[in-house]
Amino acid sequence: MDKSWINDPNILSSHYKSGLKDFIEFAKTNGMGLDGKLFCPCRRYRNSKRKSISQVESDLSEKSFCMYYKNWVFHGEPFSTHSYMSSGKNNNLDENGVGGETDFLNETVYNDFDMNENGESDELPDLLDEIKNAHESGISSEWDSKNFDKLLNDAQRELYPGCRKYSLLHFIVSFFHIKVMNHVTNKAFDMMLEFLKDVLPKGEILPSSFYGAMKILSGIGLGYQKIDVCKFDCALFWNENEKMDKCPICKESRWKVNNGKEKKVPQKVMWYFPLKARLQRLFMSSKTVEDMRWHEGKQVKEEGIMRHLADSIAWKYFDKQYPDFAKDSRNVRLGLATDGFNPFGNMSNSYSMWPVIFVPYNLPAYKFMRKEYLILSLLIPGPHALGKELDVFLKLAIDDLKDLFHGINTYDAYNGQKFQMCAAILWSNQISPHMAICLDGALVGIKHVHVVLMILLHKD
Numbered sequence: 001m002d003k004s005w006i007n008d009p010n011i012l013s014s015h016y017k018s019g020l021k022d023f024i025e026f027a028k029t030n031g032m033g034l035d036g037k038l039f040c041p042c043r044r045y046r047n048s049k050r051k052s053i054s055q056v057e058s059d060l061s062e063k064s065f066c067m068y069y070k071n072w073v074f075h076g077e078p079f080s081t082h083s084y085m086s087s088g089k090n091n092n093l094d095e096n097g098v099g100g101e102t103d104f105l106n107e108t109v110y111n112d113f114d115m116n117e118n119g120e121s122d123e124l125p126d127l128l129d130e131i132k133n134a135h136e137s138g139i140s141s142e143w144d145s146k147n148f149d150k151l152l153n154d155a156q157r158e159l160y161p162g163c164r165k166y167s168l169l170h171f172i173v174s175f176f177h178i179k180v181m182n183h184v185t186n187k188a189f190d191m192m193l194e195f196l197k198d199v200l201p202k203g204e205i206l207p208s209s210f211y212g213a214m215k216i217l218s219g220i221g222l223g224y225q226k227i228d229v230c231k232f233d234c235a236l237f238w239n240e241n242e243k244m245d246k247c248p249i250c251k252e253s254r255w256k257v258n259n260g261k262e263k264k265v266p267q268k269v270m271w272y273f274p275l276k277a278r279l280q281r282l283f284m285s286s287k288t289v290e291d292m293r294w295h296e297g298k299q300v301k302e303e304g305i306m307r308h309l310a311d312s313i314a315w316k317y318f319d320k321q322y323p324d325f326a327k328d329s330r331n332v333r334l335g336l337a338t339d340g341f342n343p344f345g346n347m348s349n350s351y352s353m354w355p356v357i358f359v360p361y362n363l364p365a366y367k368f369m370r371k372e373y374l375i376l377s378l379l380i381p382g383p384h385a386l387g388k389e390l391d392v393f394l395k396l397a398i399d400d401l402k403d404l405f406h407g408i409n410t411y412d413a414y415n416g417q418k419f420q421m422c423a424a425i426l427w428s429n430q431i432s433p434h435m436a437i438c439l440d441g442a443l444v445g446i447k448h449v450h451v452v453l454m455i456l457l458h459k460d
Helices: 014-030 053-063 100-113 123-137 145-154 168-181 186-199 210-220 275-284 291-297 313-321 323-327 390-406 433-445
Strands: 037-039 050-052 225-228 269-272 332-338 354-360 375-380 408-412 417-421 423-430 452-455
Touching (some): 014 053, 037 053, 050 053, 145 168, 168 210, 186 210, 275 375, 275 390, 275 408, 275 417, 354 390, 390 423
Parallel strands (some): 332 423, 423 452
Antiparallel strands (some): 225 269, 269 375, 332 354, 354 375, 408 417
């Protein structure tokens, strides 16, 4: 059976849909349980959860098929060692005395992280090229010479004396990829590093903890800032308020009560992920730079049919209002979304955390809603749901948006030149009219940005 559709990046293509239909028919015939359910092989669940046929089909249509699951053993296909092991290795030990279990892990990493048959990452050189472009173009102070040189050094350092397969940076990036894809906790990550340090030959240079590994990756950029917040969400201790010990509005103490001998602990902290650097990275990467022009050059346009938001009335109206912005197809049209969620699941009914997410709508329709392209800008802690206080936190994003509308110097990996990248919000997606009104008020400060509010009302 042809399984090439599994690697098709466009889950809306006829190739993917046809393959998915064949898989569902195969699974119904060979892998159906007595309860009428199937294991779900989407990229989120990876055969860890059983669902109804319709739910499995829906998940695979939205989240795509797990790319390393080529031997459908959970759905009635006979086990095949060829699916998991490279030819010539099978059950034999390699030169390091490692057998088939490692081959299976490597197959997982190869498919999900673009590893080639030599165990080398095809994405790591691209990542280093992106950072080199940012460093040499001088567009960002985020990558200073010291961090850049250290990163290149880590990309060349052997993991242990005589190791030719992995450099320190290659190992850390690959190990973090496994951590993220399998939801490994920080504690488990620490324990695995400790175990590996004990197993590897003398002279290994592995970090001893998750914190140490994060410090190695800090040179890649795209960091974040932790900003203290008033306990009652009145103000941020940022910019002119950065050194204050009390809220400038309500006079509440910035710190938790302590005896003065220990380090001061803030009462509330939010996370800020600068938007500008993340948008710049989309143009520095050879994997995404062409897609940022897709809406102009590759989209098939037909009068009266909306295949992409570029066909919408709001997009066209914005182009007429701001013709200078519209001249360059690389300028970014953004969507903004925010809503509360409970990070503790059913363990707590009273806590609400609020992410603020930007969506780059320049990308193809089958890409811009994938989680890897959703740009987290703010993470606002609870415990209470936000109302009019939202504008206090959005000041951080608004400052970025003001700069972005006028343009920031950005490196274009497609033509190797710099350009002034502009960005503007066209849509804000909310689930309640109240939050839409609050957000509209917060965005009034962006004088040059056109805002269209799309209120989604959920009815029972």
